[in-house]
Amino acid sequence: MDIESIYENVKCRAVKNTTGPQTQGHGKDEEKDLKHRGSRCLVLMTVSLGLICVVLLVFIILQHITITAERDLMKSYKNTVEEFNQTINSLQDEKHQLQNNFSSLNQKKLELESRVTSLSEELKKEASKQCWVFMSNELKSWSDSRQYCRDRGADLVIINSEEKQRLISSFTAERVWIGLSDTEQEGNMKWVDNSTLKQGFWFKGEPNDYGGNEDCIEMNYETETLNSWNDCSCSDKKKGICEK
Template identity: 70%
Template structure:
């Protein structure tokens, strides 16, 4: 073998060794680069997953917040509607009350007018009654029977006295409303045959029944009754003052 060939072989061997070493080193570098890329991808994936979790949490929070706000908004809307409904109802009630107030006011005015009319009518009736009482007197008919003296005392205890009949009109009037015999305020207790009224005025006109007064059977018939069953202008009769009769008081 020539030196040139030996040299060539050595040189080729060095080249192979160098190339092999380089190839091995390159392979090792590529393995290291692969490992680095894998670590980076894992970190990136972790970061992405973390970001996704954060975004998901933010989304859930926003969803819950929006849902709650929608609920509050709906509740507020319902509250506003109920409030408006209440306001409308109160306005209707107010309108009704004002209408009722106007009606009551009108009724009050009408009643006030009627009250004035009634007061005027009552005043007129009182005046008429006063005139009638002054003209005819005010009479009270008893519901029980007493002697003439007891009857008169009953009337006097009440500010009155037995009735005095001094006109034909009054005679007819008394005879029209009594239903049975009654004492009147006429007697001759003080002087026999001298008839006087309870106010001591003399008898000027009498409305005696036929044959009266007569002191029947000689008894002292000093007091006078009125018997409505007879002729209105002829119904007086003298009786014993101790007899019991109903009576008419005159105020």
């Protein structure tokens, strides 16, 4: 129902309910008042509808913003989860690779240790083939130790290589005589087979012929494994290393 219909109804009711004679001026005033009231109602309704539209628009905008934010948040969360999963997978791959590398290195270590052991045994076997050595069980002078070896079909040991020096050193745990001396001529070191010394394994500062009476050579286990020779008095009592 529009505002003009409302106005006509109100006007008709006013005419029917009027008792007594009405003046023409009074009717016009009432008509103006009704129109004014109708205009006010129309304005109020328009303002109300406008406010409702604004509220709805604000609500729609806020809802859209909220949905968009939630969608972006979910997208970001999904991307973060995917990146995290990728990182975990990458770390697991690296872990497996490191484990494989460790296993490979450990296997190589075992192979090298086995090879070293095998070579060491071969070296000892080869040295045993080249010579058979044993130690006297009595403390004697250099000459008596040599005689001890000779009585058993051997002589004091001759050391003419680094390998043999290390091998003989590994057998000793005390000072022992070897088959080297300069008893015939001072400073002219010779082996018991009368061959001249070519390579020596002297302890630092040796030989020094201390006191002018050090002509026989010992191997001193207390020094380094390689450089352990020392000249001393031939009358000193030591065990000897014999070689067949």
